[in-house]
Amino acid sequence: MTRVLVVGGGVAGLTAALAAREAGAEVAIVSRGPGASALVSGAVEVAPGGGPPVEAARALADRLPGHPYARLRDRLGELPGALSLLRRSLSPHLSEEGGRFVTPLGGVRPAALAQVSQAAGAIRAGERIAVAGFRHHPGLSASERIAERLAGEGIAASSVTLDWLDRVERLGWTIFELARLLDDPAEAARLGESIRRAKPQADRVLLPAFVGIERPEQSLKLVSEAAGVACGERLAGLPTLPGLRLRRAMDRALGAPELHPVAGEVVELRDGHARVDRESGEEELRFDVAVLASGKYVGGGIRCGRSFVEPLGGLPVHDGQGELNGRAPERLLADAPCGPCPAFEAGVRIDGSSRPLDATGAPVAWLRAAGAVLAGSDFAADGAGLGLAAFTGYLAGRSAAAGRG
Amino acid sequence: MAPRESYDILVIGGGVNGTGTARDCAMRGLATALVEKRDVASGASGANSGMIHGGIRYLPADPQVTRLSCIDSGYIQKIAPHLLFRIPFIFPMRRKGPRPSLVEKAYLYGAEVVFSMYDDYQPFKRGKPSSRLSAEETRALEPGIRPDIVGAVTTDEWGIDPQRLCVANALSARAHGADVFLHARVVGFVRASDGRVLGAEVEQDGRRFVLRARVVLNASGPWSPRVAALAGVTVKLRPGKGVHLTLDRRISNYGVICTAVDGRQIFVYPHEQSSIIGTTDDDYYGDPDHIPITRDEVEYLFQGIESIFPSIRRARVVRAWAGVRPTLWKYGRTEDALSREHALIDHADHGAPGLYSLVGGKLASYRVMAEETTDVLSRALHRFARCRTHEEPLPGGEGVPDVAELAAEHRFPEWTVSRCVYRHGKLADRILAAAHDEPWLRSMLCPCEQVTYAEAVWCLREELVRTLSDLRRRCRLGMGPCQGADCAGAAAQLLARERRLSPGETERELRVFLAERWSGQRPVLAGESMGQQEITRALYRETP
Numbered sequence A: 001m002t003r004v005l006v007v008g009g010g011v012a013g014l015t016a017a018l019a020a021r022e023a024g025a026e027v028a029i030v031s032r033g034p035g036a037s038a039l040v041s042g043a044v045e046v047a048p049g050g051g052p053p054v055e056a057a058r059a060l061a062d063r064l065p066g067h068p069y070a071r072l073r074d075r076l077g078e079l080p081g082a083l084s085l086l087r088r089s090l091s092p093h094l095s096e097e098g099g100r101f102v103t104p105l106g107g108v109r110p111a112a113l114a115q116v117s118q119a120a121g122a123i124r125a126g127e128r129i130a131v132a133g134f135r136h137h138p139g140l141s142a143s144e145r146i147a148e149r150l151a152g153e154g155i156a157a158s159s160v161t162l163d164w165l166d167r168v169e170r171l172g173w174t175i176f177e178l179a180r181l182l183d184d185p186a187e188a189a190r191l192g193e194s195i196r197r198a199k200p201q202a203d204r205v206l207l208p209a210f211v212g213i214e215r216p217e218q219s220l221k222l223v224s225e226a227a228g229v230a231c232g233e234r235l236a237g238l239p240t241l242p243g244l245r246l247r248r249a250m251d252r253a254l255g256a257p258e259l260h261p262v263a264g265e266v267v268e269l270r271d272g273h274a275r276v277d278r279e280s281g282e283e284e285l286r287f288d289v290a291v292l293a294s295g296k297y298v299g300g301g302i303r304c305g306r307s308f309v310e311p312l313g314g315l316p317v318h319d320g321q322g323e324l325n326g327r328a329p330e331r332l333l334a335d336a337p338c339g340p341c342p343a344f345e346a347g348v349r350i351d352g353s354s355r356p357l358d359a360t361g362a363p364v365a366w367l368r369a370a371g372a373v374l375a376g377s378d379f380a381a382d383g384a385g386l387g388l389a390a391f392t393g394y395l396a397g398r399s400a401a402a403g404r405g
Numbered sequence B: 001m002a003p004r005e006s007y008d009i010l011v012i013g014g015g016v017n018g019t020g021t022a023r024d025c026a027m028r029g030l031a032t033a034l035v036e037k038r039d040v041a042s043g044a045s046g047a048n049s050g051m052i053h054g055g056i057r058y059l060p061a062d063p064q065v066t067r068l069s070c071i072d073s074g075y076i077q078k079i080a081p082h083l084l085f086r087i088p089f090i091f092p093m094r095r096k097g098p099r100p101s102l103v104e105k106a107y108l109y110g111a112e113v114v115f116s117m118y119d120d121y122q123p124f125k126r127g128k129p130s131s132r133l134s135a136e137e138t139r140a141l142e143p144g145i146r147p148d149i150v151g152a153v154t155t156d157e158w159g160i161d162p163q164r165l166c167v168a169n170a171l172s173a174r175a176h177g178a179d180v181f182l183h184a185r186v187v188g189f190v191r192a193s194d195g196r197v198l199g200a201e202v203e204q205d206g207r208r209f210v211l212r213a214r215v216v217l218n219a220s221g222p223w224s225p226r227v228a229a230l231a232g233v234t235v236k237l238r239p240g241k242g243v244h245l246t247l248d249r250r251i252s253n254y255g256v257i258c259t260a261v262d263g264r265q266i267f268v269y270p271h272e273q274s275s276i277i278g279t280t281d282d283d284y285y286g287d288p289d290h291i292p293i294t295r296d297e298v299e300y301l302f303q304g305i306e307s308i309f310p311s312i313r314r315a316r317v318v319r320a321w322a323g324v325r326p327t328l329w330k331y332g333r334t335e336d337a338l339s340r341e342h343a344l345i346d347h348a349d350h351g352a353p354g355l356y357s358l359v360g361g362k363l364a365s366y367r368v369m370a371e372e373t374t375d376v377l378s379r380a381l382h383r384f385a386r387c388r389t390h391e392e393p394l395p396g397g398e399g400v401p402d403v404a405e406l407a408a409e410h411r412f413p414e415w416t417v418s419r420c421v422y423r424h425g426k427l428a429d430r431i432l433a434a435a436h437d438e439p440w441l442r443s444m445l446c447p448c449e450q451v452t453y454a455e456a457v458w459c460l461r462e463e464l465v466r467t468l469s470d471l472r473r474r475c476r477l478g479m480g481p482c483q484g485a486d487c488a489g490a491a492a493q494l495l496a497r498e499r500r501l502s503p504g505e506t507e508r509e510l511r512v513f514l515a516e517r518w519s520g521q522r523p524v525l526a527g528e529s530m531g532q533q534e535i536t537r538a539l540y541r542e543t544p
């Protein structure tokens, strides 16, 4: 049995561990804490543009030849399998289908999957939607502007103000506190009643992403029943409740003993050995193949000081075009804060079998890499987020299980 | 706002000199207009060290500058007690060998003498006298200072939020009847056939109008040569560019004076919620609207601080910012020795009677400059009211409310209240009280800088705010460690609601704000800040 060590407990690492395990490997997964996966808005984005995920990913590969999708073009057919594995392992966290979702700024974004309570908030053709806000919570009262922007994009949207929070005594609630409140069925029903009272002129009411932490799908059902109209959630900004939900779902999945989860930091990674810093002290883990799923800057898989570094494998760092090692970071920053930017494409290159390439361009036989640590991926600019993490994690996990080479 | 038929005085420039002079003029009963092409404090007055110092470094060359600024520092404390905070400074002296040499001891003694000369002026500004510290005492106070020092000398200065100072002056001018036009640019002058300046042509929101005035004051700081050129006259500056760095937190309790590689003195000092490192001083004849910052300048500052405070390399710099000192042109001296003394130039001698330029000076002595300027302009108008700007408090400066009491009364956390009191003084009571009727105002908009919705709404409604960056200058929104990642979206929604912006306009506001934050982050982006920026990019990717 191949011993596979996964470094990183984000969506890429989780999927890699699951896939390796499914393929019969003995797995251990080390994570030192939540990365970018815990900050998501709730949608699983494969690539921009609607339509079937495989086609969207292929279109992205055509547009960006340095993107991981382009490197793994021949394997894109396995994307649905990867998403399905993620969904099954996190069940009942994710929906069966994707759709178009409303962002906190009132934009519309397509995604392959979403959290169930958000899937209920997907935009459906011909429906009138009402964007719900609350008088006494400024962060939740942007409803008019969201509706206005949606209307500008040709969606029949209006806004509706709910009195649910009016009776709540303590003020300045955070989104997490409100969500906790809505775990209580009676409170969910009260929210629903406030929707009924507001008489929204709509087929569907879009709430903020806050309808419960533990069982959002059930809380949402209670809300909709009491409201007498279908309800769903929008995507989230920060602080993000969907991020918390995903993290909890991942913690549950990672808790499976057959994945051998290890809380700690890999401080050294060599062929066959990993040194892990744990609360209980240092520990040596042995493996045949390791999967690098350590994320980008948020996760800590890539660092940028005076130059770009991949700290664990000491691998050369590239962007979508070429090598970044030895290039001054400041020259790789774009003029605009949010558009395409080489410094944020930084990562490790892989071959078609998910093996990272060393300084000579040769694949490292004992390593695989997946997720945001991959060169050429930059979620903010290319829109390939959790979907890319799941897909590349899946391939890396399977390839690792097949052994070195 | 519709302009009046004619004004006594038109002030060009909403920096500390422009707003300070407009306030003085308005308080003396002159019909006053102020035009500023961007926002108050968006030039040098928003990009300085934020210190009302008495100018010890001018003491050897120019004690008059030191004396004036110390006296005026005292007045500023009186009119804006809420805005000043004490910054004690430590000046450590390094030693080369295991024991201090005689020369090194003599140097320390020399420093002590200079600082004790400065002590003579400290009483003007409620400053504490200097003292001498042993190496051990120094490290006990500031453990970050390296051990191989002879000892240190202390001195005492005052910090200020320079943006708030300018805003307070502009609001006071308005309260005394001045018309304040922001985001309004002077594009030309109206002249009589004999060359007399009769007013200025102003462009605002793509519209042009004329502001007529009997006297026009060019107080456009580093832009003053350009504005003067619109009237065909010359103002000669030797502009000095200065770069500062803002850290994500306060890393010392005291300001630490360090010596840069070229022998110049630079500082790391606590300022509001963060520490600031400053500053460089280099000739800069480029465009004051777009001041580039290079990694070399950043490195220069780091090296200088590192020589005394080695752990600085581990600090996280959240942004760099640059300003141009409108220093008077004088031949032969190095940048630092150039006097910050000011000049009021009467352009009657250059064929443009009615036009004056006010250039130079320091933040710390803005008030006395404004007073002297207003004296001259009043005389030209044959008006002789007395100056009262050193007696009458700036808005909010009537007193500093007790933080604990306000917190209990209005049910806000004390920390939040203390920031609001710092920025608004006595007005904090009214700002926070509004939350009793509108509970949503209690929520936090910018956690880094503790800006509540109550404060932001107040600024939006009462403090001449048009853009998100204007709002930032009023209350430091988005100036903390996350540089707006947390609050920019919500703040844009709030601005949209208050100003009834369309979705397109809202998005544009957000984009401009983020771009402006980025321009300061970019020169220092590295390390942990890359993670922060990855988050910001993901959150705001709809607004590229």
Ligand SMILES: Cc1cc2nc3c(=O)[nH]c(=O)nc-3n(C[C@H](O)[C@H](O)[C@H](O)COP(=O)(O)OP(=O)(O)OC[C@H]3O[C@@H](n4cnc5c(N)ncnc54)[C@H](O)[C@@H]3O)c2cc1C
Pocket (backbone or CB within 6 Å): A007, A008, A009, A010, A011, A012, A013, A030, A031, A032, A033, A034, A035, A036, A037, A038, A039, A040, A041, A042, A043, A044, A045, A046, A264, A265, A266, A267, A293, A294, A295, A296, A298, A299, A300, A301, A312, A370, A371, A372, A373, A379, A384, A385, A386, A387, A389, B534, B535, B536, B538, B539
């Ligand atoms: C604010 C934000 C919002 C986003 N929203 C969305 C969204 O709505 N939809 C979407 O599809 N995508 C979204 N993305 C993108 C998406 O989150 C990432 O692309 C994806 O999560 C990357 O997953 P990952 O597993 O590769 O990395 P991460 O989730 O960052 O995981 C990396 C993991 O590696 C661990 N690690 C690193 N080094 C070590 C080490 N030495 N030892 C042990 N563990 C280590 C870290 O602790 C972390 O757990 C968003 C990103 C951000 C920043």
Ligand SMILES: Cc1cc2nc3c(=O)[nH]c(=O)nc-3n(C[C@H](O)[C@H](O)[C@H](O)COP(=O)(O)OP(=O)(O)OC[C@H]3O[C@@H](n4cnc5c(N)ncnc54)[C@H](O)[C@@H]3O)c2cc1C
Pocket (backbone or CB within 6 Å): B012, B013, B014, B015, B016, B017, B018, B035, B036, B037, B038, B039, B040, B041, B042, B043, B044, B045, B046, B047, B048, B049, B050, B051, B052, B053, B184, B185, B186, B187, B219, B220, B221, B222, B223, B227, B240, B241, B242, B243, B279, B322, B323, B324, B325, B326, B358, B359, B360, B361, B362, B363, B364, B365
């Ligand atoms: C790096 C640095 C550090 C400093 N440190 C200190 C310090 O610690 N203590 C201290 O006392 N002093 C300090 N100073 C000096 C002090 O900041 C300046 O002397 C002072 O702010 C100058 O104010 P001002 O009003 O003349 O100019 P500015 O603040 O630049 O104001 C001029 C204004 O005119 C506007 N304007 C330009 N053109 C037009 C036009 N055509 N129409 C309308 N408006 C126009 C601009 O937008 C600008 O807002 C420092 C300066 C710098 C740059």
